[in-house]
Every structure is written in structure tokens, then in C-alpha cells.
Amino acid sequence: MIVFDLCCAAGDHRFEAWFNSSASFADQQARGLIACPVCGDSDVRKAVMAPRVGAKSNQLAVAPAAPAAPAATPADAAGGGELPAAVIRKVIAGIAAKQAEMLPQSRWVGREFADAARAMHEGRAAEDLIHGQTSPEEAQALRDEGIAAMPLLVPFVPPDAVN
Template sequence: MIVFDLACRAAGHRFEGWFSSSDDFDRQQASGLLACPLCGSADVAKAVMAPNVGRKGNQRPEPVRAAAPESLAPAPTPAGALTNTGPALPPEAIAMFRAMAAAQAEALKSSRWVGDRFADQARAMHYGERDHEPIHGQATADEARDLIEEGIAVAPLLVPVIPPDQAN
């Protein structure tokens, strides 16, 4: 795998992309498969980047962990939710995840919980067996994969949702 720093020419956003080779990047770019994750622009190019050359083993500095400011510290997580036990996230990432979680929570307000019947309900709507409506629920990885293979648009939720009958 090779990692390239990429930039969208439309707005100057910088991001990173992983490719199996430089030729793979060229093929994806020529096919129009690359897009800026921030604005969606397909005008993406390699950005100038410094090579990632490791230090000698006897020259490695001690890792420094920066504490997040209090205003961006991670919010408490619901019981059973996964937490980040790795290196501290940058404040921008924490803010982004919070914004995405807030958007998800707002979308769930107008969506109906269907529990473990999610795959069946989504499939019934897709094939016209029932009226379309926003739903959310639980599906196994195999069920989600089958839905996607059938052309049914589904997306995982960023923040785990506690079923209504298990909420306090």
C-alpha cells in the first residue's frame, strides 16, 4: 500500500488516500473515482508531501500526548458504546464526530425504529411491497452486505443507537 497526500483543486482541501500502487491512483483518477471527502469535487490531484522516513531506533523521541481542550473533550458515552482507547484524537476530529453524531440524532427523530426487522423492512420498501419511510434498526453484517448487493441503499450509524425498549 502507498499513501498519498491529495488535494482538491476546487477548494484546496487536503486529505490522504491509500492505493495499491501509483498506477492504481492514476487509474482511479482517470476513471473519475476520486472525490474530495469534504466538498465532493472530482478535481483531485496529488499534493506535495514530505517522505515518511523513520528515525533510527536509538533516536526516537518519547511520544507526547496532547490533551484536548475541555470544550472539545469527548462527551460521555452510553453504556455499552465503543470508546477510543488509542491515541488522543485531534480537536478537529472530535468536533467533526460530534457534528456528525448531532446530524444523525436529528435524522433519527423522523425515522421509525424497526429493530432486527431492518433488512426485511428495507427490502419490502425497495421492492414496492410497502410504502417508503425513513427507518432505522439492526442488521447483521451478512444482511447489510446482501442489501447492498441487491442495490438497496443502506448506511451504518456513526453512534450506536439504543433500542427504545432498552433506553432508560
């Protein structure tokens, strides 16, 4: 898998997406399957990317946020055919817009997400909108305990929490 920083032509919105290869990106771009999650524009190009530099061997590495799902055409549940790209773009843009609306209202809790969610659920902390990072196993444990948690369509980590 390879991650590309992408940019739409309409609003110059930057986002990232994961692909199997450069050829996979080019194919999906040519077929109009890649769209900006903010505005839905399918005129998307690669943006300038900063190189990923590995952590020093004497420092603990911070696990990266979960990758966004690769841009692909899902199968139509009824007939096994492909959904129109415009429908996919509209759904993804709607989800991304809702996420963008909710993120400023929520509090970043980082790797303490599971503990913060449990504290709110058990009444040990004020209920609040939070976002952070947790493992898939811990997220499943939260769901098993009846605590609502879901992954973000476009994973978000504040810049000051990455470095």
C-alpha cells in the same frame, strides 16, 4: 474491549465509547482525543454505569447493538501523520448532530431492518426513514442488491426494545 458511559461537562450529554482498557481511556482522555458526539466538548468524564447482567440460561439473549468505534486518532491519508484532535472532534460532532436530527424522523424496526429495507426497495412498503439492527453480512447483502444502508455512528436502540 471495555465500554464506558461517558458524560461531557458542557452539556451533560451522556454517550458510550469502547476502549481497549481503562488505561487506554485515561491516555486518550489526557490527550484530549475523546469528545462529546453531540457538542464536541473534550472535557469528558466517566458517568455512573448500570452493571450488565447476563440473561438467564433459559432465555434467549438479544445481541447487543454494534459497538461504537473506539476513540482513536486516524492516520492522515496523505502523509501518514495524525489529524489534529480538533478536526476529529468537529467531524464526529457533525455526524452525531445529523444522526440526532434524523433519528426522531425515522421509525425503529428492530431486527426486521433488512426485511423492511427490502420491502421498501421492492415497492411492497411505503418509503420511510427506518433504523434497526442487522448483521454485517446482511448489511453487505443489502448493499449488493443496491439498497442503501449504513451503520449509525452512535448505535441507538430504544430503551423499551432492550428489556
